[in-house]
Amino acid sequence: MSDLLWVAWRGQRAQAAALAALLLLYGAAAAVERLEPDLGGLTFQLAGLQAGAICLIWGAPLIAREFEAGTHKLAWTQSLSRGRWLAAVLAVAAAGALTATAVLAAVLTWVLPDAGGDPTYWPYYESHGLVPYARALLALALGVALGAVTRHTRIAMPLSLLLLGVGQLVGRALRGRSDLPFWPLQWTESAIYLLLALVLTGIAYLGIRHRA
Amino acid sequence: MNALETRELGKRYRQRWALSEAGIVVPAGAKAALVGPNGSGKSTLLNLVSGLLTPTTGRVEIFGRPLEMAAVAFVAQDKPLYRRWSVADLLRFGAATNPGWDRAAAESLLSGHDIGPRERVDRLSGGQRTLVALALAVGKRADLVVLDEPLAELDPLARTEVMTVVRELEATVLLSSHILADLADVCDHLILLGAGRVRLCGSFADLLSGHPAADLEDLVLHYLRNPEAVR
Known part of the structure; x- marks a missing residue:
């Protein structure tokens, strides 16, 4: 299994390198805000873009790129399912997504x-x-599922980003109507995100199971 | 013993049958050439035999057993490889994804053609990429090696090199090509497809005996020109 993970x-x-580079930029912005606290929560606002x-x-290129390059034919004709x-x-x-989220959370606490x-x-x-972690996994699964179903990064990228944005707004609206305190609300919302991520993973699997 | 046998094999895409009622037999140790015009179902048949596609009807048997991924090595059309990886990365990929991986066999094929492990795939020539794809197939140690248009877009020198490797493969081979002349030296069996159906299947010797055609090319042309002819 470890070879397969390699x-x-x-x-x-x-x-991973691209996301690390973005986090580095984010860290630089955070450092500026730490020196200049009047920036008015710039770091907070930017954190919302992580998902x-x-x-x-x-997410979106993960499987779509294999279809585009034809390398799925290589990967899926070896001995593993x-x-x-x-x-x-x-x-x-x-x-990778969880690590990036943890790094971002650490930067925020520092600022x-x-x-x-x-x-x-x-x-x-x-x-x-918990919400940023659950949302990171949901964002990943959404991109992966749409990439697997549409087979094109140029479709999967904007579509998944759009759906994610809509989901974020819906989440805010629903949250405003609930009167749950901070932690029960966090747990409930995270559980819903993780459930959706699981469903999307299932869709991704169905999307690649029989296709060539 | 037959290395490959298909029964009533068919694949439908929405309303169109790309392949129907295909029954082919390739004996163990044979080198079978799959020929036919564009759109005749060659790639569909190879994708089914390699397990990349799931058939709509029928089944594929390798040495009398239902198709398993480990039993067939497949080099798809255009030889897809991860272009930014090194040759060594690809060999590690082969080892990680195949329990029966034969590292020595894969490495000796590459070193025999001066392809170093540190070279990046996107800096290799078309012929070298084909050889890397073949090395992955050889390393898998499969009973059947399936090659979809392995000679397409290769210069004559690379073509000769690749065909020499194919000729020396120990496994049973099924390969498709447009150029019959290239196959005559290496192959001993012929499968001819036309409009999604098997028109001919057998050894060169059997097919030619009792037929007025002078040679294989003649035979194939005869069947392509007479869509109703059945043997």
């Missing part, structure tokens, strides 16, 4: 150790607790 990592290291970046850079191939590829991608104010105000709520 294969998956070899195929995704460019995505979109994961979806665009990592497509299910195992997908599991290995997704494991590496999920680890604004004491946020204060209302914890349910969206920039704070969406970048703290």
